[in-house]
Amino acid sequence: MPTEARYAPVSLVTTVLNDLAGCQAFFAAMEAQTLCPREIVIVDGGSRDGTWAFLQDYCPRRDYRLIVAQEVGCNVARGRNLAIARATHDIIVSTDVGCQWDDRWLEELATPLLADPALDAVMGSWMVRYEDLPDAWARVEFACYPEFALRAQPDSHASSRAIAYRKRLWEQLGGYPEDLTLAADDMVFALLLHAHTKAVTSAPTPRCFWERPATLRRFRREAERNFFGAGEADIWRKHGLLVGGRLLVEWLAWPVGLLVGGFEIWGLGRPPIGGGLVWLVGAGGLGLRLWQLAPAVARYHARGGRGGWWRLPWFEYAVKWAALRGYWRGWWSGRQRCADCRVRLRRAGVSPW
Structure with a gap:
């Protein structure tokens, strides 16, 4: 962790459900960032594996405000909206517990918004690294792509595992769609965002690393869940x-x-x-x-x-x-x-x- 911390008026938001190890890795990575948020807001969906107790007891190693809340049974979109509603800063950086991040991730997402008051959003990049793959089926999926990554452009539909925007934009868009069961809320949010504003830029270097399932059954469940959400939204x-x-x-x-x-x-x-x-x-x-x-x-x-x-x-x-x-x-x-x-x-x- 750097000896001298740099802070910015940014609220980092995320949700979690039954992922104690993911939460521990999340705090370790966020507290090693070259630019630290003034506030981290986490909404727990009703964890039963010790995650909620960990969040309540956690003592930050850096000088930021930690806000934790729980709503049992809430879906991801509801959790994101609850977290953003509790955020006190205009710049929101969003991610997902369960990823990995390098130490410049937050700085590259937040800096364009800090520098330009007219900018509304920054589309973030992500990638899957071969060395992180847990199983042969994950390596099969990886082989389907010359590079398994999103190198975001301003018109990219960034996932909410790596995106930054102003809270006022979230309010204007009406937040994330809570009537979707579980998935596709961030795709809908990105579609609404691009329809609403052109004041968007991107952080094209992948510094958020997405982890993949370990079995074919989990891949099938993930695909069915994600496309179920897309069908609910009636896109694609x-x-x-x-x-x-x-x-x-x-x-x-x-x-x-x-x-x-x-x-x-x-x-x-x-x-x-x-x-x-x-x-x-x-x-x-x-x-x-x-x-x-x-x-x-x-x-x-x-x-x-x-x-x-x-x-x-x-x-x-x-x-x-x-x-x-x-x-x-x-x-x-x-x-x-x-x-x-x-x-x-x-x-x-x-x-x-």
Whole structure:
């Protein structure tokens, strides 16, 4: 920790639920920042693993005000709104417990807002580091990207794990959408933010490091949860239709082709030309998928990944089916329950497509 602390009139906000180790790492990282906030506000959603007791007893090692609050059962959006409402400074820096941060993270997010009163927000960057990956499936996901990172530009849709903005902007936008069940609140907030203001810049160097799940089951649960939120908000509809359509073609072509071919042979007494064509469509879709995954397979092995090439298509299909299922479940559920979020997006001119 630096011997001489630099402070700024900034409120750092986050939420937590059952993550004692994450909280401990959070304070260690924030108290080592080159620029320290004057205030940290944390809302606990009802932890039962000792996190809440830790927060209540924690004694900061730097001269900032620590505000902790608990609302049992609150979702992430509600927790963020409660934290920001309790913040006393106009500049809000937001993150998620469970990440890792280098010591210049907060300085690079907050400094543009401190320097320019006309600026409304700073889009933050993040990345996944290979050395942090816990399991073979996490390395499979990592191989799907030439670089697993968001190097933010002013028009990027920054996650609330790395973003800074003025409290008055949060008030003007109406806060985070609390009617979403769990996920996508920060994407909605970013969409509303960009629709409202152009006084935005970015911190393009990734200094926030996102941690990934350790099992394929957790990846599927994460994808289903995140896309459930997107469906509730009724965004990315084009993605849901195109991905769903392609998956259906690739997988239903085989049983449909078998049925059509069987009908042609036994019902019409002719060669299964139609069934064969349907099978060719399915085989073409699957072949294209495998061809598109070839660079990812090469990256996986080049980075020391173990196991056969089959891990990549298995991961691809498992996660995409989970995401698709979550999206359309969320879209149906959100027709009534998330009407407020959808209305806010449409009024802001944000297309569902």
